[in-house]
Amino acid sequence: METLPAFRAETIRNDFPALHQKVYNKPLVYLDNAATTQKPSVVIQRLSDYYANENCNIHRGVHYLSQQATAAFEQARAVTARFIGAQKAHEVIFTKGTTESINLMADSLGRLLMKNGGSVLITGMEHHANLIPWQQLCLQHQGKLLVTRLNEKGEIDLDHFAELLKQGPVIAAFAHISNALGTISPVAEMIRLAHDAGVPVLIDGAQSIAHCPVDVTELDCDFFVFSGHKVYAPMGVGVLYGKEEWLLKMPPYQFGGEMVDQVSFEKTSFNDLPFKFEAGTPNVGAVLGLETALNYLNRIGVAAVGAYEHSLIEHALAKLSAIDGLRVVGQAAQRASVISFLIGDSHPYDGGTLLDKMGFAVRTGHHCAQPVMDIFGVPGTIRASIAMYNTFDEVDRLCEAVQRCATMLT
Amino acid sequence: MTIEQTEQQIIEEFSIFEDWLDKYNYLIECGKDVPLIDARYKTNNYLISGCQSRVWLHADFIDGKVYFTADSDAVITKGIIYLLIRVLSGRRPDEIIGASLAFLEVIGLKEHLSPTRSNGLLSMVKQMKLYAQVFKLKMSN
Missing domain, CATH: 3.40.640.10 (Type I PLP-dependent aspartate aminotransferase-like (Major domain))
Structure with missing residues (x-):
């Protein structure tokens, strides 16, 4: 059986110039991929x-x-x-x-x-x-x-x-x-x-x-x-x-x-x-x-991307869920790409603003799906959405930052 | 204290923070001191819809001066409301109409008043000035 080479998000990142920048003097962690993905140099x-x-x-x-x-x-x-x-x-x-x-x-x-x-x-x-x-x-x-x-x-x-x-x-x-x-x-x-x-x-x-x-x-x-x-x-x-x-x-x-x-x-x-x-x-x-x-x-292979992202999402879900008061909105058994969450009873705008200041690009609001927010009875969520160039380290840093937000906001 | 003096005071308070998060921590604390809008005004009539966070604003006109009360469902928004009210409340309509609110840029919070933030703050400032204009008109009649 042919074995695929290990999936290397760290290597793939090098193909994407926009990922290598600082915002507010902190390394950018781009987690707004469901809104749009960054572009590789070849494109x-x-x-x-x-x-x-x-x-x-x-x-x-x-x-x-x-x-x-x-x-x-x-x-x-x-x-x-x-x-x-x-x-x-x-x-x-x-x-x-x-x-x-x-x-x-x-x-x-x-x-x-x-x-x-x-x-x-x-x-x-x-x-x-x-x-x-x-x-x-x-x-x-x-x-x-x-x-x-x-x-x-x-x-x-x-x-x-x-x-x-x-x-x-x-x-x-x-x-x-x-x-x-x-x-x-x-x-x-x-x-x-x-x-x-x-x-x-x-x-x-x-x-x-x-x-x-x-x-x-x-x-x-x-x-x-x-x-x-x-x-x-x-x-x-x-x-x-x-x-x-x-x-x-x-x-x-x-x-x-x-x-x-x-x-x-x-x-x-x-x-x-x-x-x-x-x-x-x-x-x-x-x-x-x-x-x-x-x-x-x-x-790179879309199937390999899917498998890698699945493990990344599972890792993020496990770590985020361990944060006191954190609520993941949407608990589907089969999921991919995005995690919507709320920090305690705080407004998503607050968490999103603080995460932005820490260098994280996440989205807050209703994500152009207002009826979905109504179903869950929330005004909106904070949404982190991944792509193949996101790393486990970035997810760990996100979880630390969310923990910090939780301390400030709850 | 004039508007400029109050603005200067706020600038000095914020100047001690080097880290963004310390500044926001302080802002969140400030939000707890907003003169809260009376529950009976916390309705859609007094809602400034900002899409992301909501802001309610009310104004009273007493002895020639405008007094604001407000609330928001987001604490960072509320912190900025506190600053705006601290600068603009208890002033004559002309002072409010003429206020530049330049201090927000100095303390690095001007972005919250950008039209793209859709947090209701820009509309809130417009609404505060509109209240002042209406009261000024009433006064001259």
Whole structure:
């Protein structure tokens, strides 16, 4: 059996220039990865190279630079498709990010399937980006947003999910991993239940893409969305994966250049996939950066990253839980990426402010998931979210700092 | 004592702290001395919504001077409220309207009044000045 080399977060850190700085004269401990990840040098260099040497508008240009940029762009699409296990490159649509991917879906699939009084099924732990577009779609059609209950640990109530599917929602859209609680949802089981009920599925992979292997073919999900910037790639690029059969049927989202076949003043016929959904000039540099980031992550191995991060999260949970008065919000058995917590009865803003002064980048607030906070009856939490470059030493230092906050605040 | 003198006093108090955390410890202690808003005013009508931490503010006008009471659910926010009230409470409306509150920058707490902190403090200062303007208007009528 082949043994993988030991996972070395300390070595990986060296690839990320932003991690090596001081804030308030203290070494930065970056634990806000669920908001955005830092970028490795290869990605920064890729952006720089593109703008220095290759910058050009893509597709249809007859000249050399345009052809080169087009080839690179389409290669990035193929790499992205392979990374998520998609069968066909044209099933990958490039967007601005997860939010735009879901807005595209709500608009386009909404026009295809939504009828007056129709419904959409989500869960109680969605980020606002996977809640509001569907909520608004339902409002436009006097329909109903169906929300799957969570149990007291912050896990999906599968029975309730199955029950709600009986109401025949046009789609079931849910997070792979909760950005507020860290819960990993049983997506394979949920997809099976949805498909048994004849309901297509969208998975919000914003929080999973950097933390566990994703294979859309094996999962058999109909749609999968994520943002590049949460997987070590530049901001401004995201992905909508959709099964070809769906994308062919769905109407375009935005109209403009590139996405058309024939245009006259009377009518327009639209281009083939994936261009039908990519109106206007795309963020070519960011797409190439995404390709570089995914190749970089592939060399390290997403499965190895997941295993390392799992041990890091377990270590952090054990140490944080040992602090007097500390409350971990969300106790899911299967979890990854984030830990949400509160220090005694203190307000998360206080803890976050003190941790900031000690050099820790954590997030405080409702994490764009206000309904989740309501379920747990808290105004917000302090959220530490890890990435593959975080070390056990950093987690130990976080726990010491939280202990210090606890002394000051309780 | 004038506003400037009170500000100077606070600057001197904070000058002894070299470590950030000592400063915040002191700030948290200060918060315990905020003249608390009467429970009947601790409602949404007096809430300054800051998204992250909440601030309630009330003002009375007695003998030509404005007196503030307040509260917050975050103790660091409360500490800064204490400082603001110490500087601005018991002053004539004109003094409050004209106050620059430059001391916050000197003691290194100005960031808490940044619009991006969404802790309600910036809105609180605006609200304090608004109270002063309203009372000034009432006085001249």
